[in-house]
Amino acid sequence: MLKYINLILFIVSVIVAEVLELLVPDSPLHKSSRYPYFALLLLGILIVYLLRVAVNRVKTGSFNLYNAPLLTGVVTFLNILNLVTAKFAFLPTLYFPTLDAVFGTLVEDRELILKCIGYSMGILSSGVGGGLILGFFTGLGAGFNKKIAYWINPVIRILGPIPATAWIPIMLIIFPTSRSASAFIIGISVWFPVTVLTSSGISNVKNSYLEVAATLGSSELEKIFKVAVPAAMPSIFIGLFNGLCASFVALMTAEMIGAKYGMGWYVNWQKEMMCYANLYAGLIVIAVLFFIVITLLFKVRDKVLLWQKGVIKW
Amino acid sequence: MVNGIRFENVEKIFYTPSGEEVHALNGVDLEIEEGDFVCFIGPSGCGKSTLLRILAGLDTPTKGSVYLGGDLVTKPGHDRGLVFQDPNLFPWLNIRDNVAFALKTRHIYKENKAAVGEMIDMVGLTGFEKSYPHQLSGGMCQRAAIARALVGKPKALLLDEPLGALDAFTRMNMQDELLRIHKKEKMTMVMVTHDVDEAVYLANKIVVMSARPAKIEEIINVTLSYPRDRNNSEFISYRSRILKVLDFAGKEKEPEYNI
Numbered sequence: 001m002l003k004y005i006n007l008i009l010f011i012v013s014v015i016v017a018e019v020l021e022l023l024v025p026d027s028p029l030h031k032s033s034r035y036p037y038f039a040l041l042l043l044g045i046l047i048v049y050l051l052r053v054a055v056n057r058v059k060t061g062s063f064n065l066y067n068a069p070l071l072t073g074v075v076t077f078l079n080i081l082n083l084v085t086a087k088f089a090f091l092p093t094l095y096f097p098t099l100d101a102v103f104g105t106l107v108e109d110r111e112l113i114l115k116c117i118g119y120s121m122g123i124l125s126s127g128v129g130g131g132l133i134l135g136f137f138t139g140l141g142a143g144f145n146k147k148i149a150y151w152i153n154p155v156i157r158i159l160g161p162i163p164a165t166a167w168i169p170i171m172l173i174i175f176p177t178s179r180s181a182s183a184f185i186i187g188i189s190v191w192f193p194v195t196v197l198t199s200s201g202i203s204n205v206k207n208s209y210l211e212v213a214a215t216l217g218s219s220e221l222e223k224i225f226k227v228a229v230p231a232a233m234p235s236i237f238i239g240l241f242n243g244l245c246a247s248f249v250a251l252m253t254a255e256m257i258g259a260k261y262g263m264g265w266y267v268n269w270q271k272e273m274m275c276y277a278n279l280y281a282g283l284i285v286i287a288v289l290f291f292i293v294i295t296l297l298f299k300v301r302d303k304v305l306l307w308q309k310g311v312i313k314w
Numbered sequence: 315m316v317n318g319i320r321f322e323n324v325e326k327i328f329y330t331p332s333g334e335e336v337h338a339l340n341g342v343d344l345e346i347e348e349g350d351f352v353c354f355i356g357p358s359g360c361g362k363s364t365l366l367r368i369l370a371g372l373d374t375p376t377k378g379s380v381y382l383g384g385d386l387v388t389k390p391g392h393d394r395g396l397v398f399q400d401p402n403l404f405p406w407l408n409i410r411d412n413v414a415f416a417l418k419t420r421h422i423y424k425e426n427k428a429a430v431g432e433m434i435d436m437v438g439l440t441g442f443e444k445s446y447p448h449q450l451s452g453g454m455c456q457r458a459a460i461a462r463a464l465v466g467k468p469k470a471l472l473l474d475e476p477l478g479a480l481d482a483f484t485r486m487n488m489q490d491e492l493l494r495i496h497k498k499e500k501m502t503m504v505m506v507t508h509d510v511d512e513a514v515y516l517a518n519k520i521v522v523m524s525a526r527p528a529k530i531e532e533i534i535n536v537t538l539s540y541p542r543d544r545n546n547s548e549f550i551s552y553r554s555r556i557l558k559v560l561d562f563a564g565k566e567k568e569p570e571y572n573i
Contacts, residue, residue, distance in 0.1 A: 208402045211372050216466060217392030218419040226419060230406045307406045307446050 006068035007053070013072045014046045017079035020087070026098065027089035033100035034108070038082060041103055042075065097277035105281035112266070113285055119261040120251060120289070123179060127186025128247050132240060135191040139198025139239075143232070144224065149199070156195055164189030164250040172258045182254035182262075189250040190243035194236065201235025202228050234308060237301050244297060248290050263289065317383040317469040317502060319346040319369065324378035326364050338364045340529045341378070344521065348469075351496050351503045353513035355556065356523030356531070362506045363474055365523075369504065370396045370472050383469060392420060395463030399475040401455035403447040409458050410434065410443035416466045426465075433461040436495065453484035457491070464499065473505040477512065489515055493540060510560075514552045515542050522559045532559050 021039050026032060049071060056064050078099065084090045086098035106113065141148040142156075164185050175181035205228045213227045229236075255264025263286050270278035326339040339361040346352050354362035367373040369380055371390035380387040382394065390396075403412045414430045417423040423430075434440060437457040447455050456476060463471060473492075477485045489512060496503050507513055513520050517536055524531045536552055543549060 206402070208398060208400065209404065211390070212396070212398070212402050212404075212462075213415075213419065214372070214390035215370055215392070215394060215396040216416040216419055216462070222419045226415070227404065230404070233406065305406075307408075307448075 003063070004065070006065045006072070007063075010049070010068045010072045010075070011046065013075045013079070014042055017042055017075055017082070020079065021082060024083075024087045026086045026100075027093070029089045029093045030086060030098050031101070033098065033104045035104065036100065037103040037107065038078070038086075038099040041099075042078070045071065045075065094274065095276050097280070101277035102280045102284070105278045106284070109278060109281070113281070116261055116263050116266045117285065117289065119179075119259075120255065120263045123182045123255075123262065124186060124247060124251055124293075127183040127251070128190050128244065130183070131187035131190030131243060131247070132194055134187065135194025135239070135243070136198055136236065138191070139195040139236075140202060140224070140229070142195070142199040143202025144228070152195075152199075156192070156199075160192040160196065164192075164246060165253040168254055168257050178254075178258035178260070182251065182259060185254050186247045186250045189246040190240070193242035193246065194239040197235045197239030197242070198232060201232030201239075204235070205231040234305055237297075237305065241294075241297060244293065252286070317348040319470060319502065319504070320344070320381045321365070321369075322379050322381070324365070324368060324375045324380060326361065326368065326373065327376045338528055339368075339375070340527045342530055344530065344533070346502060346504065346519070348502055349500055350519055351493075351517050352505070352519045352521060353517035354504070354506045354521045354523060355508060355510065355513045355560075357525050357560065358508070359525040359528070360523040361525075361528035362521075362523050366472050366474050366504060366506050369470075370394055372396075392416070392466045393469045394472055395466065395468035395470070396472045397456070397459050397463050397474065397476045399478045401447070401452070401459035403455055403458055403462070405447050408444050408446050409439060409450070412447070412458055413461045413465050416462050420466065422466075429465055433465040434458075436464075436498070437461045437491070451484075453480050453488060456480065456488065460492075460495070464495070468501070470502040470504060473503065475506050475508070477509075478507075485512075490541070492516060497540070510553050510556050511544060513556065514538075514549055515544060520552075520556060522556055524560075534559075 018039060021036070021042070049067070053063060053065065056062075082099050085093075085096045086100065138152055138156075142152040143149075167185050167188060168181070171181040171185055172178060175184060209227050209231055210223055213223045218226065251262075252264040252267075255262035256268040259265045263282060267279055267282040267286070270276070270282060321342050321344040324339055324342040325337075328336040328338050330336060342361075342365060354365060356362050364373060368375050369382075369387065371387050371394070374388075387394075403409075404415065407415060410430060413433055414423060417426050417430065431443075434443060437460055439454060439457055439461065442450060442454065447458070450458070456479075460471075460476070476492075477488050480488060492503070492505075493516060505516065514536060520534045520536060522531045522534065523529065534552070534556065538546070538548055538552070
């Protein structure tokens with residue numbers, strides 16, 4: 001019985017939240033929503049989690065309730081939020097809409113949101129891709145060749161620390177479209193950390209690795225791409241991680257200032273329209289989106305840096 | 315003498331940051347015949363590692379030249395396998411890929427695939443092909459490093475204190491391993507060590523070197539047959555002879571305590 005206490009607590013928390021949501025009427029200060037989105041969401045969380053536990057039980061033969069306390073916390077938090085906003089309207093209703101309205105936006109405004117996601121991801125991928133490739137090769141050059149380092153390092157030191165967002169005003173003038181300007185700014189924000197950490201990773205490669213490769217008959221190119229680059233990979237990934245985080249900032253800022261689509265634009269526009277429910281929905285979408293991107297990076301890293309398990313962790 | 319090694323008046327001068335000259339090697343002349351197992355022994359600073367690095371092509375002599383099988387040594391190449399004290403396995407490759415690297419980097423892997431497995435088998439690492447270097451012990455890593463140096467069939471295997479970091483038991487074990495490989499592959503082996511016993515146990519030619527000035531003091535041919543007995547009286551006399559040349563054994567010492 002004690003073993004399942006976490007699961008029971010979770011189910012109880014959902015039931016309590018559902019009962020309060022369905023029995024206590026919303027404050028008349030709020031507009032009513034078309035569907036009971038919050039109640040459906042809670043039900044959805046409950047069903048999906050129970051299914052997952054059941055499937056896991058069949059697959060592995062044991063109950064895995066690791067996430068139950070966390071979900072109990074989430075449901076309780078939403079429950080309190082629901083009481084404070086929708087039920088009793090303790091907070092100004094304009095800025096703190098009901099959860100029904102927030103989750104409802106995700107459903108009712110999905111077409112525009114999807115379009116904005118596509119737009120943002122398009123810019124992000126071209127910007128990050130370009131910045132990564134450029135940063136990798138400048139870092140490689142600076143790490144390997146003293147002459148390249150002589151010319152590149154001052155550029156990195158002077159231009160690198162300028163926050164990518166500070167370029168926005170000038171880039172919006174230089175580039176023909178706000179889209180290409182945003183991509184370029186994201187590129188800059190990724191380029192800097194990738195260059196610095198690639199170059200430092202390459203110059204920190206143990207010289208004896210290169211000597212071993214030389215005695216095994218490796219050509220210069222083989223030494224660079226088969227020895228130095230894999231050895232520097234952990235450092236390169238840290239650069240990419242930093243760059244990706246910086247690129248989120250650059251993307252949002254660029255879209256808020258100059259774009260006509262995208263999640264940054266969406267959030268900013270909804271604020272100007274005083275649609276705060278849509279604004280919160282936009283923030284949820286942004287959080288999920290960037291969570292997915294970072295998770296993807298970690299998945300790739302775990303694959304590429306499999307050999308590091310037990311050596312370095314971050 | 316097809317694949318013999320010849321050092322001709324090899325001199326190496328390093329410069330300290332303050333511009334002082336340091337003579338790491340003074341006019342070394344040495345002939346090594348194909349199939350020899352040669353040990354360089356001497357105190358630290360006698361230039362034995364420098365001599366090996368020049369042979370490997372990783373350092374260039376200030377004066378003089380080195381020939382392998384009649385060809386002047388100018389840069390590192392796959393005809394001389396090198397094993398360092400630190401195994402220096404690539405941590406991002408598993409054991410099999412580390413060994414295979416020697417073939418892949420020369421683009422001769424496809425036609426020699428079988429050699430990788432054979433070599434891993436010979437150094438006794440069968441079953442550990444998929445392990446990563448950090449999962450293995452120091453001795454096992456050094457075996458893998460030897461396999462990697464040998465798989466490309468070099469003319470000579472150069473060993474720079476390869477057993478220096480191993481514990482005494484693993485060390486003796488690996489010495490026998492080296493002798494077995496030497497016998498099987500019939501290749502020239504040149505090893506730097508500062509362990510006199512190791513030198514007498516392994517080599518048929520011991521090059522005793524001295525520091526300041528860094529030069530060859532004496533070349534001793536060891537005529538004992540393999541496998542050698544470390545307690546054999548001849549073994550012991552070789553040892554004391556080397557120690558005498560190195561100027562350790564002969565010294566009259568003050569007793570540390572009196573009764």
